[in-house]
Amino acid sequence: MRSFVRAAELGQLQRAADELGVTQQAVSKRIASLERELDVRLFTRTARGVELTLDGQAFLPHARNIIAGVDRAITAIKPGSRALRIDVLGLRSAQAVVLHDYWRSHPEIDLDVVTLRVNDPRVAVAAVQAGDIDASFRSVTDPATLPHDVRMVHAFDSPLELLVGPRHPLASARTLTPSQLRRHRIWVPGIAPRSEWAEFYDQLATDFDLRIDAAGPNFGNEVLLDILADSADVATLVGSRDRYVWPANHDLRRIPIVNPALSYPLSLILRRENPHPGLRAIIDHLGHLSPPPTPAWRPSWATTPRHSGEDLDRTRR
Missing domain, CATH: 3.40.190.290 (D-Maltodextrin-Binding Protein; domain 2)
Incomplete structure (x- = not known):
């Protein structure tokens, strides 16, 4: 499938082979095997290389989706192999400010700050489940509705x-x-x-x-x-x-x-198993932020603040 997609995108079997680290003959055999499995021709040969047939054009977006799904599955069990990806409500929000402060002190961290631009926190939970993001600064006001493989920990309060x-x-x-x-x-x-x-x-x-x-x-x-x-x-x-x-x-x-x-309570949603190793330092940093002035009001659904390192240990267990 990867051989097909790269050949389609590059227009040449040799260039696809070079990127994949195999021979051109190996790429040709893989594509021929795929064509036999599908019982269609995916490419026609030209003087410049290869071009997609109509069937190949129809198949290409689905092939890309399959490869993306495989990649997400792999990164879900090997999260340390890529940048730590955290969702924030907005780039001017307290979560983004706190992450920026941390990154300025630790510029070596490979950090990717994203905004999902969704209002329903359940969408963010699904993105964490799928491995599209490693964590999200969202709160599910009824923690009992969280999937079994996702956990929510207190991050910090924003007065x-x-x-x-x-x-x-x-x-x-x-x-x-x-x-x-x-x-x-x-x-x-x-x-x-x-x-x-x-x-x-x-x-x-x-x-x-x-x-x-x-x-x-x-x-x-x-x-x-x-x-x-x-x-x-x-x-x-x-x-x-x-x-x-x-x-x-x-x-x-x-x-x-x-x-x-x-106090607006901010939580962090992450996977229970195999959280990205970069989350440990982030959560420890959140645990050392100054608390809100006392006395403080928090909504009834807010989770009880704990030491963030203990929260991550509980997540790993």
Whole structure:
């Protein structure tokens, strides 16, 4: 199958043989065997090499999928043979910031940070199961629904801050308590159904009687920051480690929320068996991050924080 795909992509049997480390005769025999098995001709010979027949063109995408599946199966049991691949919610999120800080201290690590761009954490769980990624910074709010071969461990907590423009009535505050946020419109566009943050904000609003508004389309962070800069009544919530950049004339204010601190719990989803060896150092790093201020509020579904190294040991067992 690999011989067929490389010959189709390169257009020459000799070049395919060179890449695969075999002779041209071996590639020809493999393709001939495949053609006999399928009872079709996959190639026609030309003066320049080989070209796919119509049957070969129809077969090529399926052959590629088969090879990709085999490769995923191999990396699932030999995860250390490639880069550590971790999914984050966004490249400005606290998870990405923490990973970047770790990578700056350990530039030798082969790290691949990806964003699956999905709202349902079960999709991320399936990607971990399939071996497409090694870990995902997601939370399944009902851990009992996790597949038996996947585990979720506590990563770190991200305390929330209120982000407001200079005309907002709370703009001059140095800190705020949750009770001071009541009756103020807190706009959080993009709260997607079935997402972990939908459940987080629903419980937050209920427990503290907050007015959290997700109405309207989500045009991205830049538009949200522009609106906050011009508004006298709209605020939003951001994580203390989230990275946001805005023009100096926006004069936005990030105000910590205390007594209690509102902590967004971040979890890491990974396989129980054969986790990527690079995860050990990452999880140990997460275990040494500073905890949120006390007292702190966390949603009822949040897992109990533990030492991260112990979590990985439990995963391996």
